[in-house]
Amino acid sequence: MTKNNNFSCNDAKKENAIKNNQISRHVSVAIIGAGTAGQNAFRQAQKTTENIVIINDGFWTTTCATVGCMPSKLLIAAAERAHDAKNSAEFGVSGDINIDGKQVMKRVQKLRDDFTSGVQRQVSSWDDDKKIDGRAKINQDGLIEVNGELIKADKIIIATGSLPFVPKAWAENLKDKLLTSDSVFELSDLPKSLAAIGAGAIGLELAQAFSQLGVAVTLFNRTQTVGGLGDDKINDHAIDCLSKDVVMKLGCDIKDVGIHDDAAFIRYNDSDGKAQDWQGELVLVATGRRNNIKALGIENLGVELDDKERPKNLNINTGQIDDLDVYVIGDANAHLPLLHVASDEGFSAGSEVCPNNLGAYIRPPAIPMSIIFTTPQIANVGQSLQDIKDNNTNFVIGRVDFAKQGRSRIMDVNCGLLHIYACKETDRILGASMVAPDAEYLAHILAIAITNQLSVKQLLDAPFYHPTILEGLRTALRDIQSQMQIPHQVEGSEDTGF
Structure with a gap:
């Protein structure tokens, strides 16, 4: 629960109110999380429900615009320009190529901020009394605690998104040499060398982009697959194509990571079991994103999680859990963590909570x-x-x-x-x-x-x-x-x- 550093008498009264379960607000719908799914749910539900509140901890934009789809594609756009320029001699086009890393990152950040400002303008147009900036927690009575308030909601939509997953030991050992998809776009310049751990979408895209921009990149992955490809022939072909740009260490077992003489290192066994070492400037950990709903206290709403912290008994059309008045949507439910899926789930959940489902339109789940x-x-x-x-x-x-x-x-x-x-x-x-x-x-x-x-x-x-x-x-x-x-x-x- 977020607390103000200047703890006042009013704050003390709010704390006492929570202890005594004194409800400060009763709403028809509460939405926790204001990313793509949460914002869509809010816009849709607000059409029929005025008594609504959306609670958010952190930036009021979206993962896609701020740290995901858009800044990564901006980096890729620069990389494609560099790649074409460096590989055009066969076409009879050649010349000196200069890559200004600071300008590359400056453009990424400038246009990224343009995209996020559009989202922020939309959020700013919402009524202030329907927005709460703070970290929500659900108590044992199923009430929402936030900023010293206690809120009762007839229906709750949870859209708290996801965070990059980094093994705790890696984070402690790598310190400021560690990058994630949430921090990589804040670089002021391109590094000279980089290790990318994880060959999923994030790892592949960023590894190739940095490599095409002149960074010495080595990509590590635990399995011999890339991009989640389950067709062996397509997977093998993808490795052949992408290996032209990126050094790949597939099927390896990372034993240790850390810092030595101000350089990051990775100790690993290669696919033949032979001990190897990598040393360079930075390490990008792209081992996936995880939802963070367990810390919310979601079990107090009657929601059960499986061993991977995914909600059980999920309706993939609406995000509803069993017959509870609880909906878990977007990356929070870990069903298909993709923007278009989060958008559809937000729209459907926002429609489902309409009074008596009047005017509800549930979008059918898109094919994978x-x-x-x-x-x-x-x-x-x-x-x-x-x-x-x-x-x-x-x-x-x-x-x-x-x-x-x-x-x-x-x-x-x-x-x-x-x-x-x-x-x-x-x-x-x-x-x-x-x-x-x-x-x-x-x-x-x-x-x-x-x-x-x-x-x-x-x-x-x-x-x-x-x-x-x-x-x-x-x-x-x-x-x-x-x-x-x-x-x-x-x-x-x-x-x-x-």
């Missing part, structure tokens, strides 16, 4: 889709290959290797592989996995196809403009048709794009 903005990009859509196998589905895999794809070769971005999984009995797309140029667009097209249950034939009936990278999608779809032996015209299984 993830995109990692490396070069080439990594994307997964729909069911994974393992899910399909576990369901004993009769399926085929449509493939395209972008090495020979026309527009990809023209652009010199032809390192990539796409697998599309299709049901052999229904001619429907089940899912896809890829490391590919323009994967963000390929993934969206396939997500629309899966959402609307389009057949392979219907997708092929649509035009594919020439020459585009998206023609590679047609190659994979034709490969599916040829394997299904469907009596449609098949013009060949390989599309070179010309």
Whole structure:
């Protein structure tokens, strides 16, 4: 609970009120957390419920705008400029390349602040009496304690987000040599060397971006996989493509981290079990983010958590827990910690708490889709290959290797592989996995196809403009048709794009 340093008589009265369970406010809806999910829930619920309050501890923007999607893409944009400039000699374009690290980070921070200021302006437009800046805690009676107030809420929406996970010993040993996704964008200049631990979305994106900007980067990961890829061939191809920019130490076991002679070090066993050492300027720990709802006292609302601190009995449409008047949404429920999912869950929860659900509109859960903005990009859509196998589905895999794809070769971005999984009995797309140029667009097209249950034939009936990278999608779809032996015209299984 947050306390003012100048503890006044009024503060003492508030503390006594809490001790005596004297309720200072009774609201229809209380929202705890003001990130993407919480803000969407507030906007939606406020349409029908005036007696509402939103409580937030920390910045009143969003993880995406402040420390996530937007600043990382700003860094990636600079990295792509540098990469293209340094690798254009084959095109007949060459010259001296100078990377000004201070200017790189200055632009990242300036535009990041522009994005967050837009969010802050929107929050500032809300009524002051509906906003509380402070750390909430739920007491044993299910009441919300915050800033010396005691609030009773008929319905509670919890959207407290997540925080970077760093093993305690690592944080203690690395001290100011430690970076996380919450602190990395505050750098005033580019480091000379960097270790990135973790080959998920954050680790891959930042490791490659810093490397392309001239930083000596080594990426460590406990397993031999990158980007959460479950298709072995796509995973192997991704490693081959990304290894051109980043030194990768996969399948390694980190034994110790720390500081020696003002340099960060990592001691680890490589994939062969041989002891190795790394030494450099900074260590970025990108081992995932964890929700922080346990410290909130959520068990006092009747909510049970599993061994990974995820709420049990979660309605993935609305975030409601069982039949309780409690909703856990966004990163707080650790279901799918993605912005578009948090946004939809916030909208649905805000609708669900409408009086008598009047006017409620619950958005159906989106199909799984993830995109990692490396070069080439990594994307997964729909069911994974393992899910399909576990369901004993009769399926085929449509493939395209972008090495020979026309527009990809023209652009010199032809390192990539796409697998599309299709049901052999229904001619429907089940899912896809890829490391590919323009994967963000390929993934969206396939997500629309899966959402609307389009057949392979219907997708092929649509035009594919020439020459585009998206023609590679047609190659994979034709490969599916040829394997299904469907009596449609098949013009060949390989599309070179010309």
